[in-house]
Amino acid sequence: MLVSGKEILQKANEGGYAVGAFNTSNLEITQAIIEAAEEEKAPVIIQVSMSAIKYAGIENIAAIVITAAKNASVPVALHLDHGTDFNVVMQCLRNGWTSIMFDGSKYPFEENVAITKNIVNIAHPMGVSVEAELGKIGGTEDHITVDEREATMTDPDEAVRFVEQTGVDYLAIAIGTAHGVYKGEPKLDFDRLQKIKSLLKMPIVLHGASGVPEESIVKAVKLGVNKINIDTDLRQAFDSAIRSYLNENPNQYDPRKILAAPREAMKKVVAQKIRMFGSSGKA
Known part of the structure; x- marks a missing residue:
C-alpha cells in the first residue's frame, strides 16, 4: 500500500526501530526492495534521486514504484532523495511522491x-511529508560533493531552531557518515545523535549508511535513528551478481535471465538491512 513517509516514520519513532530507505532507478531494483519487505513483513521507503529521475524519466519511475507500492502487502512510501532543485520537488509532488527531501544544506x-x-x-x-538536512554529510550524492575537510556535524541547538521554523517531519543529520564507498571505518558521533534526538523527539535520518559496521548501525537505531538510507550496498550487490552471472553464462543474451541474478542479490541485501534496522514484522 502506498502511504506517506510520515505515517511510516512516526510508528518507527514510537516503536524505537528504523525503516530502510532504499534507492531505485529501475524495475528490478524496485521489485527486489518490495519483495524483500513483503517477506520480512516490514514497512519500506523507496527513494528516487534526481539523477535517477533524469535516467528513467519522472513519469516512468513514478509509474513503476507507485504501481508496485499500491499492490504491495506492506506500507511503502515513495521518497525524493536529495532534492536540491525546487522545480524537481514540484514535479515530484505532481507525480505522486508521498515524501520529499529538500536538501538545502549547502545554503546558509x-x-x-x-x-x-x-x-x-x-x-x-x-x-506529503518533508525531510530536510542540516549539517554537511561528506562524500558525493548525485552532483553534490562535500569535501571531507569541509564536512561539518549538525549543531543540536541549530537543529531545534530549524525544525521549529520549518515544520519538517524528519531531519537528516551529519554525525560522521558519508555518501559512497568509505576509505576506512566511519566514526559516528553517538553523543551528538543522542543529544539531537533528546531535544527533537522526532524521526531522525541517517544518510550514507552503506558500509557502516552493523554494530554502529544497531547503536544508532537504539539512540533514535528511524530512517536509514541505503544505495551503494545495492549497487555493489547488483554489480557483483551480474558480473558473476555473465562470467558463468557468457552466451546468455536474454535480459530477463541476466537481471534475475542481481535482483535476487539485491533482495538479500534489503532483507538483511531490514532485520538489522529492527523493522521486520512491523508492517
Whole structure:
C-alpha cells in the first residue's frame, strides 16, 4: 500500500526501530526492495534521486514504484532523495511522491530555513511529508560533493531552531557518515545523535549508511535513528551478481535471465538491512 513517509516514520519513532530507505532507478531494483519487505513483513521507503529521475524519466519511475507500492502487502512510501532543485520537488509532488527531501544544506541557515518552509507549506496540504538536512554529510550524492575537510556535524541547538521554523517531519543529520564507498571505518558521533534526538523527539535520518559496521548501525537505531538510507550496498550487490552471472553464462543474451541474478542479490541485501534496522514484522 502506498502511504506517506510520515505515517511510516512516526510508528518507527514510537516503536524505537528504523525503516530502510532504499534507492531505485529501475524495475528490478524496485521489485527486489518490495519483495524483500513483503517477506520480512516490514514497512519500506523507496527513494528516487534526481539523477535517477533524469535516467528513467519522472513519469516512468513514478509509474513503476507507485504501481508496485499500491499492490504491495506492506506500507511503502515513495521518497525524493536529495532534492536540491525546487522545480524537481514540484514535479515530484505532481507525480505522486508521498515524501520529499529538500536538501538545502549547502545554503546558509536562514536561506535553508526559508526554502524548506516554503516546500513544507506546499507539501503538507497535499498529504506529503518533508525531510530536510542540516549539517554537511561528506562524500558525493548525485552532483553534490562535500569535501571531507569541509564536512561539518549538525549543531543540536541549530537543529531545534530549524525544525521549529520549518515544520519538517524528519531531519537528516551529519554525525560522521558519508555518501559512497568509505576509505576506512566511519566514526559516528553517538553523543551528538543522542543529544539531537533528546531535544527533537522526532524521526531522525541517517544518510550514507552503506558500509557502516552493523554494530554502529544497531547503536544508532537504539539512540533514535528511524530512517536509514541505503544505495551503494545495492549497487555493489547488483554489480557483483551480474558480473558473476555473465562470467558463468557468457552466451546468455536474454535480459530477463541476466537481471534475475542481481535482483535476487539485491533482495538479500534489503532483507538483511531490514532485520538489522529492527523493522521486520512491523508492517
